[in-house]
Amino acid sequence: MKFGKDFSKLPLGAVAMYTFTDRLKAGLQQFMAGSRKFALQYLDRSDLVALTKEAADVTGITYVMESDMEEAQRILFC
Numbered sequence: 001m002k003f004g005k006d007f008s009k010l011p012l013g014a015v016a017m018y019t020f021t022d023r024l025k026a027g028l029q030q031f032m033a034g035s036r037k038f039a040l041q042y043l044d045r046s047d048l049v050a051l052t053k054e055a056a057d058v059t060g061i062t063y064v065m066e067s068d069m070e071e072a073q074r075i076l077f078c
Contacts, residue, residue, distance in 0.1 A: 050056035
């Protein structure tokens with residue numbers, strides 16, 4: 001391990017915080033790769049969708065079932 005014997009001296013809160021940020025980093029990298037945007041400067045709110053109506057109401061982010069509604073209707077009703 002990176003810290004060897006000194007690992008036991010690390011506070012558990014620090015270990016938990018490191019683990020959390022590491023997982024957050026991995027998730028953000030996967031999200032960015034999926035949206036084909038490889039730098040944070042290219043991300044914006046339009047890249048996100050809320051999975052529940054409640055989350056959409058609280059955050060102002062478009063609900064997933066409404067995200068591309070206009071484009072879908074344009075394709076279906078040409």
